[in-house]
Amino acid sequence: MIMTLREAKIRASLRTVEGERVRWLLGKKGALVTTGNVFGEVVSGPRYDVIVQKAAAVELERNLLLQEMEDGPRTVHELHDQTRIPKPEIVKHIIALKKWRLVEQVGMKGQSPQYKALPGKKEVT
Amino acid sequence: MSSEAAHHGDAQQGVAEKDFEPRILVFCCNWCSYAGADLAGVSRLQMPPYFRTIRVMCSARVDPEFVLRAFQKGADGILVAGCHPADCHYIGGNYRTRRRIALLKMLIQQFGFDKDRLRLEWVSAGEGEKFQKTIVEFTNTIKELGPSPIHGGD
Numbered sequence: 001m002i003m004t005l006r007e008a009k010i011r012a013s014l015r016t017v018e019g020e021r022v023r024w025l026l027g028k029k030g031a032l033v034t035t036g037n038v039f040g041e042v043v044s045g046p047r048y049d050v051i052v053q054k055a056a057a058v059e060l061e062r063n064l065l066l067q068e069m070e071d072g073p074r075t076v077h078e079l080h081d082q083t084r085i086p087k088p089e090i091v092k093h094i095i096a097l098k099k100w101r102l103v104e105q106v107g108m109k110g111q112s113p114q115y116k117a118l119p120g121k122k123e124v125t
Numbered sequence: 126m127s128s129e130a131a132h133h134g135d136a137q138q139g140v141a142e143k144d145f146e147p148r149i150l151v152f153c154c155n156w157c158s159y160a161g162a163d164l165a166g167v168s169r170l171q172m173p174p175y176f177r178t179i180r181v182m183c184s185a186r187v188d189p190e191f192v193l194r195a196f197q198k199g200a201d202g203i204l205v206a207g208c209h210p211a212d213c214h215y216i217g218g219n220y221r222t223r224r225r226i227a228l229l230k231m232l233i234q235q236f237g238f239d240k241d242r243l244r245l246e247w248v249s250a251g252e253g254e255k256f257q258k259t260i261v262e263f264t265n266t267i268k269e270l271g272p273s274p275i276h277g278g279d
Contacts, residue, residue, distance in 0.1 A: 006236045006275075010197045013193050013236065016232065017189035017229075018190065026228065029220075030217075052228060053231050056232060
């Protein structure tokens with residue numbers, strides 16, 4: 001079980017570093033720290049580090065959940081059992097993933113809604 | 126545990142530590158670190174034989190995926206060696222590497238790897254001795270940490 005979770009986390013990490021959000025943040029350090037974003041807001045170096053680490057941690061958890069939901073519909077309880085992520089965090093991630101149309105509710109298991117991952121942009125032909 | 130048994134356990138651990146041959150991957154940039162490694166070689170500086178070097182054109186060529194895949198396949202430690210800051214042949218490649226390595230150190234901890242299993246070091250073409258010292262230190266660190274968690278270590 002531990003081995004499986006580690007493998008899943010490694011795969012999720014690979015998706016995280018390939019992901020748009022983390023790559024964009026890593027590539028934009030110079031601009032964000034010197035000239036600022038489109039609103040002219042300049043981010044300090046330490047603040048930038050915190051933002052990147054936090055974004056990567058969130059993306060890692062979301063990718064871990066997405067991987068599980070790609071294998072079939074899952075409830076929040078099942079996702080918690082498989083990933084050890086706290087349930088309130090899972091709910092927050094699912095709300096975000098639904099907003100980005102990466103997951104959808106496909107049914108109910110008892111009183112818990114089941115969610116399934118939708119094909120990502122890469123898989124759409 | 127009796128003192129004899131404890132001694133026996135220590136001896137076994139010692140043997141296991143002695144037997145452990147870490148698999149270390151070293152990414153060297155073509156312009157500085159690889160030349161530094163070459164200098165260490167031609168200077169006949171003694172280094173542990175547990176590392177394999179991969180030459181890349183710039184340390185920024187080391188995609189985070191390379192590091193994660195290497196750990197996934199069982200590497201015990203990874204060293205990324207690049208030019209000193211402001212000496213990069215491609216102007217700012219090593220700054221990118223520094224950001225990526227900081228991120229990767231956080232990510233590898235998420236799946237149970239010690240952050241010391243990944244190291245970034247600046248080695249110039251004239252620093253053969255520094256390359257040798259880095260390799261010796263890093264090998265010792267990895268030996269202390271033991272086998273990769275993929276192989277059942279901590």
